[in-house]
Amino acid sequence: GEDVEQSLFLSVREGDSSVINCTYTDSSSTYLYWYKQEPGAGLQLLTYIFSNMDMKQDQRLTVLLNKKDKHLSLRIADTQTGDSAIYFCADRSNTGKLIFGQGTTLQVKP
Amino acid sequence: GAVVSQHPSWVICKSGTSVKIECRSLDFQATTMFWYRQFPKQSLMLMATSNEGSKATYEQGVEKDKFLINHASLTLSTLTVTSAHPEDSSFYICSAIPQPGLAGAGELFFGEGSRLTVL
Numbered sequence: 001g002e003d004v005e006q007s008l009f010l011s012v013r014e015g016d017s018s019v020i021n022c023t024y025t026d027s028s029s030t031y032l033y034w035y036k037q038e039p040g041a042g043l044q045l046l047t048y049i050f051s052n053m054d055m056k057q058d059q060r061l062t063v064l065l066n067k068k069d070k071h072l073s074l075r076i077a078d079t080q081t082g083d084s085a086i087y088f089c090a091d092r093s094n095t096g097k098l099i100f101g102q103g104t105t106l107q108v109k110p
Numbered sequence: 111g112a113v114v115s116q117h118p119s120w121v122i123c124k125s126g127t128s129v130k131i132e133c134r135s136l137d138f139q140a141t142t143m144f145w146y147r148q149f150p151k152q153s154l155m156l157m158a159t160s161n162e163g164s165k166a167t168y169e170q171g172v173e174k175d176k177f178l179i180n181h182a183s184l185t186l187s188t189l190t191v192t193s194a195h196p197e198d199s200s201f202y203i204c205s206a207i208p209q210p211g212l213a214g215a216g217e218l219f220f221g222e223g224s225r226l227t228v229l
Contacts, residue, residue, distance in 0.1 A: 033218065042116075042203055042222035043154075088153065096142055096207055098218060100154045 002026040004091050006101035013109050018076040020104045022089030025070060032065060033090040033098070034074045043088065046074070076106075084108045113137055114206050116221035123194055124229055130190045131224045133204030139184035140206035145177075148201040148223075160187040184209070194228040201225050 004024045012018045024032070029051045035043040049056045049063045049072075056063045062075040076083055089101040113136040123129050133143055141162045146154040158179050159167040166179035176198075178190040187206075191198050203223040 031218075035220070040225075043205075043220040045217065045219065048217065092218065095159075096218075097144065097156055097159065098154075098205070099156070100146075102153045 002091060002093060002099045004089055004099050004101040006087075006089050006104045008102060009105045009107070011107040011109065012079050014079060014081055016079055018074075018079045018083070018106055018108075020074045020076075020087050020089070020106065022072040022074075022101050023070055024072065024089075024091040024099075024101075026091050026093050026099065028094040029070075029091050030094055031092040032063075032072050033088075033092065034061075034063065035088045035090060037086045037088060037103070046087075079106075079108050081108045081110060114204065114219045114221040116202075116204055116224050118224060119222060120225045120227075122227045122229065125195055126193055128190055128192045129194055129226060130188055131202055131204075131226075133187045133189070133206070133221050135185045135206045135208075135219075138206075138208045140187075141184060141209055143181060143187040143204055143206045145179060145187070145189050146203045146205065148203060150201075154203060157189075191226065194226070196228045199226055199228045 006022045031048050033048040034046045036046050047058050047061050060077045064073045086103040086105050088103045090098045092098050115134045117132045143160040145157045148154045156169050157172045160179045160181040162181045168174045181187040201223050205220045
C-alpha cells in the first residue's frame with residue numbers, strides 16, 4: 001500500500017531555517033499537505049501543494065516537490081520557538097484519502 | 111478558512127458504554143468525511159471514509175460493528191464507539207473535503223479532535 005516516510009526529529013536554533021523532508025510512494029497522489037500539531041491539539045493545515053507543481057511559497061513557508069523522486073520538503077524561514085511542534089506530511093490519493101507520515105518533531109532552541 | 115468542529119473534545123466513560131463523537135463542517139458542505147485515530151506520540155491512522163447518504167468504507171483491520179459511522183447530512187458525520195474498552199482510548203480526529211466546485215478544492219480540513227478515555 002501507499003507509504004509516507006519522515007525523519008522523526010529535527011532541532012534548530014531560533015532564527016535559523018528548518019527543513020523537514022518527506023518521501024511518499026503513491027503514484028496517484030493529487031495533493032500533498034503539511035500539517036502542524038501542538039501537544040494535545042488537533043491538526044492545523046499549514047500549506048499544501050498540487051502534485052503538478054514543484055514549488056509553493058507562503059510567507060515563511062516554502063514547499064518543494066520533486067514528483068520524479070516522490071520527495072517533498074517544508075522549509076520554515078526564521079524559525080521561532082512558537083514553531084516547535086510535530087509536523088506531519090500527508091499524501092492525498094485520487095480517492096481523497098490522506099496517508100500520513102510518522103511526524104517530525106521540530107525543536108527550536110532559543 | 112473553513113471550519114470543522116468536533117464534539118465532545120474530551121470524554122471519559124466507563125468500560126462497556128457507548129460514546130458518540132460528532133464532526134460538523136460549519137461553513138461548507140462535505141460529501142466526504144474521514145475518521146482518523148491517533149495514539150500518543152504516533153501518526154494518524156485512517157479508520158474509515160464516511161460518505162453522505164451511504165455506508166462508510168472501513169480500512170482493513172477496523173471493526174465496523176465496533177466503530178459505527180453515520181453521515182446523515184452534508185454537514186454532519188458521527189462516530190459511535192460501541193461497548194468501549196480501555197484499549198479504545200485514543201484521540202479521534204475527523205476531516206472533511208469541501209464539495210467539488212467549492213473554493214479550496216485542494217484543502218482538507220481537520221476537526222480539533224476528541225480525546226476518549228475509557229476507564
